[in-house]
Amino acid sequence: MLWFKRISVGLLTLILLVVGFLYFVLRSSLPLYEGELPAEVNQSVAISRDAQGYASIEGENRNDVAYALGFVHAQERFFQMDLLRRNAAGELSELFGEMALELDKKRRIHRFRAKAEWGFAALPAEHKTLLQRYTAGVNAGLAELGWPPFEYGLLAQTPRNWVEADSFLALYSMYLDLQGAEGKDELAMGLMQQKLPQDWYDFLFQHSPDWQAAMDDSKVSLTPMPKSSYPAVLAGQKTACTDCSLHDSTDIGSNNFAVSGKRTADGRAILADDMHLGIRVPGTWFKAQLKWIENGEAYEVAGVSLPGTPAIVAGSNGHIAWGFTNSTADWSDVIALKLDEKAEKYQTTDGWQEFSYQNEVIKVKGQPDELVLQKETIWGPVLTPPFQNYAYRWVAHDPQGANFNLITLEKSKGVKETLKLAASAGVPAQNLLVADKDGAIGWTLIGALPQRKVQQMDTPQDWSNGQNNWTGYLSQSAYPQIYQPQSGQLWTANSRMIGGKDLELIGNGGYDLGARGQQIRDALLASAQHNEQSLHAIQLDHRALMLARWQQLLLDTVLTKDFVAEHQLESYRDYVMKDASQASIGSVGYSLVRAFRAKTLELTFAPLTALLEQNKLSGRDLKFSLETAGWEMIQQQRTDTLPADFSSWRSLLQQAVLQSKQKLETDYGSLASASWGNINQSAIVHPLAAAVPFFGDWLNMPAMPMNGDSHMPRVQNKVHGQSERMVVSPGKEAEGILVIPAGQSGHPLSPFYDADHDFWLKEQPLGFLPGEQKYLLKLQPKA
Template sequence: MRWLKWILLSLLALIVLSLLSLYLALKSNQPQYDGQIDGAVEQPVELDRDAQGYLSIKAQSRSDAAYALGFSHAQERFFQMDLLRRNSAGELSELFGEMALDLDQKRRLHRFRHRAELGYKVLPAEQKLLLDRYTAGVNDGLQQLGLPPFEYWLLQASPRTWTAADSFLALYSMFLDLQGSQGKDELAMGLLKQQLPADWYQFLMQHSADWQAAMDGSEVSAVPVPSSAYPAVLKQQQSACTDCGLFDSRDIGSNNFAVAGSRTADGRAILADDMHLGIRVPGTWFKARLQWQQEGETKWVAGVTLPGTPAVVAGSNGNIAWGFTNSTADWSDVIALKLDDKAERYQTDDGWQEFSYQNEVIKVKGQPDLVRQYKETIWGPLLPEPFSGYALRWVAHDPQGANFNLLQLEQADSAKAALQIASRVGVPTQNLLVADRQGVIGWTLIGALPERQLTDMDTPQDWSTAKNRWTGYHAAKAYPAILNPKSGQLWTANSRMIGGDDLALIGNGGYDLGARAQQIRDGLTALPQHTEQSLQQIQLDHRALMLARWQKLLLDQVLTADFVAEHQLTSYRDYVMKDASQASISSVGYSLVRAFRAKTIELAFAPLTALLETHRLSGRDLKFSLETATWALIQQPRPDTVPASFTSWKSLLQQAVLDSKQALEQQQGSLAQANWGALNTSQIQHPLGAAIPALGDWLNMPAMPMNGDSHMPRVQNKVHGQSERMVVSPGHEADGLLVIPAGQSGHPLSPFYQADHSFWLHEKWLGFLPGKTEYLLKIEPKA
């Protein structure tokens, strides 16, 4: 017993000693917030922070400000930056081993490291200087920490120095996040077009006429349910599907909206922006205000930056404020290759061409290097098996796709000037919304817009003749734009925002239904005048307007007296009647109506989902939401349009009630416990907090119930939602809002690790500009 006691005490002492050592090591490599250091700056630079860690940089030149931003990014977020560059370059296996190998092999298809190095070489001298200075700051900031960030200790790895090309890789990671990189949307649409009669294909892929709010006022008409027989592939399920759940297309994008000076009491224009992304620890964005001298004048810009890059992505410079939402248009095309008998050559309008071959060496932790060979055509790389008969043409592969012309927005002095810059910027093409100091607002697309000659932009096409091809990129005059609309309001929310020839120019990348955009538009229209606070309320709006018709369907047609009595659904019906109007954490009725809708669409289109899965695709790849077709079929409940496993639409709807109710009871224990907050509890985690559960309580944000859902302005699910909330009027920045989830720092002992989180979580106001200085670090030129 004495020996056992000694062993246990020794183990306890070892654990305590290990934890103490870890704490002391973490304490020793915290970011430096106070004092004075030497750095590679030409003149002294001040880095001050407020209580939330919002960084303010005061420099004598923009290049010194870039150095200081790189220094701060590295001190607070280097591991995040490293993951961004490794993600797009396909180099995660070097850190995480075999578990990341499959993703790395998919990423290497795009050869983004090679493209990043080429992109850096052709940068204009001024941008190259800023990127070089930023890079120097990153590496000095990393070195100043002493010990590497703690993630590298846990992974038993060492960080690599940052290169200027790595900033391009951070940008390419955003392409991968915001646009399709495998061509599966067109492959899925091509399969559907091949399998379905033309009238049913057009019916399924229609833009929703029920939920539309295009800024240019254009409207689409509903495609009616075809009178022809329901296709067998939609009626007869040939195989089981492993994931038959609801697919709502790309419906969790972003919101931005603005009102002109004509819609405010004092003539100010106001911009609101909340970009929806995956939410993790640390978050995507880092708040910074940069100030410098230029030709005897003080310049400044404030907002959110992307660690790994030197630009303010969204924010204000005092003259204009700008923000983004993903355009959700079509920025890639899949090419159906014509191959020779040996599949060694492909046909072009210049004759047969040999494939080119690229060897990619993937370093795998704990294993020998892996060499993978990738085949390429003159148009782009071949897709991986089982789609190796297709090639991918993607804006991200071209020099026009990625550059740092976004920096030019820092100097723009009007909404009109900002719109003119947009066509030269290389980012994943976004909806750019701008408000200026004169009260003017404007919209256009920002990013490269390909000039295409295609028979069909939605399905794979044969490019072996000149009939189908890309002919270059459009100049600014071709870009759709709206400046100073008579209504005094603009809005985008990833749905169809334009029509006619402009829509034909940009195509469809999987637009959202438009319920969210419609709710934002109507919220803007409801008030004759707006303030920053009224725009924030629209951002936080979680009314479930789109579900109202599903609630009515349940109460009027599905929950009949006989059905309720037979299956003891009285309490179910009462919950549906009581509180289904919004996605609030206390609502049980919302959970029930939402689950009923999801199960209805799943049952109605299980044959389609199964068909896609047999071809290694899924409903997630389609360019349309199944909401539109499902609702139309329910309104005309023909016996032949219901899947073969049901006798009528009524039987399908009632089965959807029973199945969804049972699933919620099994998951939550009872209907009373199935409130939306219990189902929509946040999982905002550090990458290693998720991988190493013992660290989770320490690294992750607390799990909390969340208001909001898809198809409403307050977009929120467990791991996806408003990655920032910004409301700002140029010239009145002191009245604005800027808040991010989690906090500024990725260091768990930093006072800023979760400094913003309570404000973000509880929907509280936090100023757009930095508050009172609490910490001050001075960087002096090296002797």
């Protein structure tokens, strides 16, 4: 047995040595939080952090501050920055191998690496210098780590230095996240228009008249159900859909809202902003406060920054506070190409043109390089198969679509001035909401808005005869805007914001149903005066107002006495009656009503989604929610609108009950276990956690039940939700709120890895400004 003991001791020693070495490597890659460091700065820069890791950077000029911000971003978040640039450039295969190849091929259609290099070359000198200083700081921060970020060890890779064009790629990655990149929404709508009579197309795909809350108080009326028979292509559709989910199966975008001085006790304006994005470890945003001197004037701006870029994206500078939501308007067009017999040329107003081609080389880890030949037209790239007869025109492809003029908001002094700056900013078009220290509020769209002549914005169009084209970009004077509304409040939530000629100008890129925006508007109206706490409460509102009529439908129409008795649905009915009013973690009734609604719409429109699937599209690609049309069809209960599998609307609705109930019982064991908290468990994970044996879960945030859902202000699903919660009054930043999921650092041994997470999860506020200094690092000019 002596040999066994020796082997056991030897193995244990080896394991301890390996674990000890790995721990040493991990410790060596920790960011530097204290001390002094020689750096390429002109004057001393102080980087302080509070207990949450909120970074405050103070220097004598903006360029030194940009250098320090780059240094901090690289030390805390370099791997996440790397993913952003590689995602946009189509360079993930170099890190992850063949598993990322198909995504890289999709990304290469946009040729964002080349566009990023052109964009940097075209920057004005001031912004070019700022980006150069930021890039130098990033590479200094990366070099200062004792060991590269641990993710590169797992991938057996060496990190590649940052270059100035990479900051453009971080911006393009946000385009890919916030706007369609493949034109599938217009392809889906085009297919529907081709297959359906116009009256049914107009009925099915309409803006919701039930859930509208446009800021200009414009209204849309219900498009009534046509008297003609339901289209045969839908009524007779027999092929089942494999994925029957629809446009609003997941929520989109963000919330922001503001009240002017007439709605607060002391005459100050207050802004609230919570941007909804996919949430993982670490999160999207990095909290930062920047302080510097310029021409004898002191500047101070705080809020959230995007690692990879040198600006505060949303925040406050003491004079104005600003925040964003995705505009969800239409910023691209799909072009139906007219091809010659050999499909080698396409028709233009100048006659037949030959396609141009660009070689894109994709490096693949462990494999030979992959060559992609990208086909292009004068209007934009040709889409990938099976849509190779279409080209794509997108703001992101133009020089106007990407620049760093957002930095000008850091110095803006008032709402009117800020609204004028919006047209020059090269960002994915957003709803910009601004409040200033004098109590004013305003809204406009920020980002380049195309000036176009297009017969139909929702469907692919033929551009060969000159009837459809883009003629440039709108000037600032043509941008829709609202300044100092009489109500003293503004709000956006990715639904239709405006109507009339302004809506015709910006189109529809897939607006949210509008229930969320209406709930925010009404909550603002419910109080004559507001403060930071009341606006924060609206951010956390998870009342299920949109589902109230579905709950009533169940109780009044579907759950008849005979149906309940036949299928033993007594407990089901009791849950629906008792606790369906909000998406709270203990509610079973909410889970049941939500599942019933989703299943009802899926069954109702299964023939439509099957038709889309046959054409390599899906119900999620549609630009419109089918809630309005579906609800009207249920109210009228015409037999011709029934899918072929059902003999009556009652049988469809009852099947929706039985099928959704069975699914919940299968997934959770019983109805009692199907509480919303069990269904809505957070899954906030590190992208490489699955690659770490035994210890991978250590990288993730704990799975926890969460309040909130789609179609209410507290948007929260397993991996999607409020990526920050900000409430701030310019000039009163010390009274504001700012909290993010997970934490500031991407390093699992950092005290800031999950420092904010408990506050975010438990819906508790943290201060908008950094708290008491706990760590101090100084960057000193090199001798």
